[in-house]
Amino acid sequence: MLRRVVAVLALAMAATACASAPAPTTGQATGQGTQTAAAAKPVSIKGADGAVVELKAPATKVVSLEWTYTEDLLALGVTPVGVADVDNYETWVTAGARVKGRTTDVGTRQEPSLEKITALAPDLIVAEKFRVGQNLDALKQIAPVVVLDYTGEGTGRTQYAHMRQTLKDLAVVVGKQAEADQVLAGLDAKIAEVKGRLEKAGKAGTDYTVTQGYTGENAPVLRMLADNSLAAQVLAETGLKNAWKGKGDSWGMTETDVEALKQVDRATLLYVASDKDNVFTGALAKNPIWQGLTFVKEKRALPLDPGTWLWGGPKTTEQLLEETAKALGA
């Protein structure tokens, strides 16, 4: 029954869709590309596995095996020829351009179809470090593979800074540096805008907690985002204050239950839950602890759009900012 535990864990990774569960790393991604105009010049990128990928020209046919990089590429104006786990991407990541019907589904993120990828004949494959243990060699037979690490551990960067750097690195190999600068400028503008709106609405410096909830075992599980998460770091840029002081894992989250909310119930709760499994309006609503929490009594438990992905790239980050501002009435 080891198989069971294993399958169950594999399932956990796919199912909780909170994907982002990478291994610790020591590598780092550094773009060393040339400047934009010279589209035909060689480009290179150093992956989180330490391997340097060199291309004779910026890639145009890209296969993305992880949602975050799918989002990055779309933001840069590159529609990947192949994307892993399209249906769940459409459900869980609603920011940015859509992919369904515009690209080929290459299967799950953990075990993408090598045959399908071969048939697409890509000139670059973008993969997430913690998922490519078993298929990296096989993928390399198909096309050059750049291995990225979402957590940015070992780079000395915060998750937010690492997200920005990853976008720039990817932009180099697809020849879209100008677009990357534009996207990041847009994100900066969004931060400034939301900051202004919050100040105007008198919400600057609000204490908040952001969490994703789902049903686990027999009861709701809450993923509280700690200070080392991208979400908390970007919200800090707008002046909001994260009340959750628990220790985050590599992705910046602490998994806990309803009791833990007692620790932060004077703050404002921002939550994300899928429409099919909304624990906040379902099981929790009937729970005496939930009913007794200050933010519930004072109606400060605020939903964000169910498709707000908390472990994404620039567009999901903008969505998080907008959703937060709207939830806070700014």
Place this chain on the structure above:
Amino acid sequence: MSTATGGDLRPPARSFAVIAAGLAALVLLCVVHLGQGSSGIGLSEVAALLTGAAEPGVSEVFVGSRLPRLLAGIVAGGALGVSGLLIQTTTRNQAAAPDTLGVNAGAYLAVVAAAFAGLNLGALPQGALAFAGGLAAALLVLALGGRDAPGRVILAGTAVAMALMATATMLLMLDEYGTRGLFLWGSGSLVQSDAGRAGWLLAVVAAAVLAASALSRPLDLLALGDDVARSLGTAVTRVRAGALLLAIALAAAAVTVAGPLAFVGLIAPVSVRLLGLGRHRTLIPAAAVTGMVLLLGADTLARAVFDPAQGHAELPAGIVTALLGAPFFVVLARRLASGQVERGAAVALPGRRRLPYPVVLAVSGAALAVVFVLGLRIGDVPVTFADILAPGDELIRRVLALRVPRLVVAAVAGAALAAAGVAVQAVIRNPLAEPGLLGVTGGAGVAAVGLLVLVPGAPRALLPLVAFTGALAALGLLAAVAYRKGGFDPVRIVLVGIGILAGTQALVYLATLKAGMALAAALTWMSGSTYARSSDDLVWLAPPMAAAVLLWLAARPLDLLALGDDLPRSLGLPLNRARMVVLGAGALLAGGAAAAVGSVGFVGLVAPHLARRLVGPGHRRLLPAAMLLGGALVVAADSLGRWLLAPKELPSGLIVALVGTPYLIWLLRRSR
């Protein structure tokens, strides 16, 4: 096994002492348990509720979280304790319990299947469904194993439980979102969203325990043996059936509240008997209290070590009970298994020979060839038979270059698994024995996961080597523990192996919880998959193939092993050494296969059995036929896994388990 004596009207003081001590421990545990939780609200704050001096909010935490969880522990623990007691009395088997008889797995599969079908049931309908599932599993196992062969029943129960759990996993994988909430539940946990579920089932459990108490006297008599009981006026069949139904209802209630918890239903009744209790009037309450103490103790320990108030993720109580229960079970197995050396764990099998041996070989070989070619044909990219013969197109050539090594690895690994099954079955003398059931593959998993936890930067290429070593180490442990009083009792080997299996599963779970998703790669690799395998992986299958050849050369001693103890010894076979060597070959075969394709179960069970039906029990003929069929089975599983939901892949291990489950049930039905 009971030592009940008639005529003594007053229960001995010892019983009172045991129950009183159990209750005292229970009260103490309840108090500590109530003080644990992620809000960090401690015991003193909860205690302040009594004096009315509690801070605002504490009572909500008490009602909304602490009390439901405590109640779940009391209901499930008590139910399992009594359930195990009733099962042990009716089967006169100390190793029998709701988990080792497959009752928990049957109940769990029923619950998962309902969730898969989109049914959202209340506590009682869900309990009824769990009861039906548990009953079906128990009837199957008892029909197969028979009552008077402890080792055989437990082997049948564990094999059935494994198959049912694999089916449940498959359902979970097919429907990632609908049944998601159940996934961690597979190990059993006391987490509750409110007190409703446990409250309803408390009533059910209380009623069942009272009904069982009413049967105390006939149950005491049952322990004296059927004939004695009958002569004293007991309706043996009716009492036994009634007690078993109550036991299954209790186990189903526990599964409904807390999922399939390992070993509680085994340890509680055995402990109270070890403490000298003999009559059911006192055994029933004592087993109930002990079950509660065990389960709440496990939950308290889990939260003391991984304090949720410090931001630790939940460690399911079922993992703790499995970790503590596995060694207990092994020790019990050592005590239990003597006296059946001649019979072994044998299940009678019709060794019908239908076709001449060359024909069988030709047919098996052709089967392998056909599935291999079909495997080249089907997949995510269309390939025609003409393409296979003359791949002209560059894409077709590259796709075939992906398919060929996978299929070759699948074929060789399948052959190795089949040979491993043959080797293990020769020693255990039971066609249900399988390397996976003996914990050999589990040892590979622990080693692989252990490497990644202890040496995070270790290169992935080391994984197969380490897994291989782990498989051999598990076998060494098995041999060391099972060797007793100068010999290897086949029944004891089975039971010790099952204990090792449970322990390795719990360890792997614990390691993954501790190390988080960093282990994802190791775990997918271990899940029994032929995904992305290349010709490099064949290296791991070379030693197993050598072992298979040696086994084939040693076919005659293998045949002798089937004859029990005395005859082979009188023919001059050094029995213990022969058993050790053959088991070692089995571990080499299973370990090599685990290194190449992870833990694929059931091949070592299905292929040898099928081959035995075709060519009879002689090993010289059995081994090649089984290996061909094993290869064909895994090749077919790999192909279907690539094709059914393309571009999604289904792990071959799960597909084999799905084919293996009905086959196993059919096999067990036939073998009576």
